[in-house]
Amino acid sequence: MTEHVMKILIIGDGKVGKSSFVQRYVNGKFNSTYKTTVGADFSVKVLQWSDKEKVRLHLWDIAGQERFISMTRAYYKGALGCVVMFDVTSSSSFLRCLHWKQDLDNKAMLPNGDSIPCILLANKCDLSQWVVSTDSINKFSQANGFIAWMVTSVKDNKNIEEAMRRLVEEILSVQ
Ligand code: GDP
Numbered sequence: 001m002t003e004h005v006m007k008i009l010i011i012g013d014g015k016v017g018k019s020s021f022v023q024r025y026v027n028g029k030f031n032s033t034y035k036t037t038v039g040a041d042f043s044v045k046v047l048q049w050s051d052k053e054k055v056r057l058h059l060w061d062i063a064g065q066e067r068f069i070s071m072t073r074a075y076y077k078g079a080l081g082c083v084v085m086f087d088v089t090s091s092s093s094f095l096r097c098l099h100w101k102q103d104l105d106n107k108a109m110l111p112n113g114d115s116i117p118c119i120l121l122a123n124k125c126d127l128s129q130w131v132v133s134t135d136s137i138n139k140f141s142q143a144n145g146f147i148a149w150m151v152t153s154v155k156d157n158k159n160i161e162e163a164m165r166r167l168v169e170e171i172l173s174v175q
Contacts, residue, residue: 001052001053001054002052002053002054003053003054003055003056004049004053004054004055004056004172004175005056005058006055006056006057006058006080006081006168006171007042007058007060007078007079007080007081008057008058008059008060008079008080008081008082008083008167009060009062009075009076009079009081009082009083009104009108010022010059010060010061010062010082010083010085011062011082011083011084011085011100011104012062012083012084012085012086012093012096012097012100013086013087013090013092013093013096013100015087015090015093016085016086016087016090016093016123016124017085017087017123017124017154018061018062018083018085019061020154020155021083021085021121021123021152021154021160022043022059022061024154024157024160025045025059025160025161025164026043026044026045026059030154030155030157042058042059042060042061043058043059043061044056044057044058044059045057045059045164047168049168049172055168055172057164057168060075060079062075073107076104076107076108077108079108079116080110080116080117080171080175081116081117081118081119081167081168081170081171082104082108082116082117082118082119083118083119083121083163083164083167084097084100084101084104084118084119084120084121084146085120085121085123085152086120086121086122086123086132087123087124088122088123088124088125088127088130088131088132088151089124089127089129089130089131090131091131091132094122094131094132094136094137094140097120097140097144098140098144101118101144101145101146104116104118105145110174114174115145117147117167117170117171117174118145118146118147119146119147119148119149119150119163119166119167119170120137120140120141120146120148120149120150121149121150121151121152121159121163122137122149122150122151122152123151123152123153123154124153124154124155125151125152125153125158126153126155126156126158137149147166147167147170148166150162150163150166
């Protein structure tokens, strides 16, 4: 049995759903009043990937931009994959994804110097008041080197497993 250990960063503005995403993915729960514990901690999820492979994910949930100022390279060190998340009802959270991606690429890279695989998630798709068009997300994703983008709803448990599976596939393929 081979076990792959992967450090994955979950980044994006505050309130877009990052800690809810981790909570949903790891514990299968959604709680609208769930509060993040402060500190650069990680959650663990183990996947039986194939007959002979396990994947142990260490999910590092960064808090909102206010805490980001104090984030150091140590936070990014050793990361093999990244989720950049925004909220489809917040155009500012979408615009800030450029900053998040650039910052990631400045501070983290694979041992061979390539940028680390990163998926863009358009969260809260269950809400009706979208302010970001799929066309602009598509263009942004392609222009900025994301491996893919997906709509998600942590609330409705839509595309959570699928998004992480897509990211893990990419990580395994570049190793
Ligand atoms: P974080 O600051 O990025 O970690 O965001 P949180 O996980 O704390 O989520 C912020 C708020 O958005 C909370 O009230 C969540 O319940 C809510 N939320 C998260 N994901 C979704 C979603 O997919 N749909 C809806 N409607 N609300 C969500």
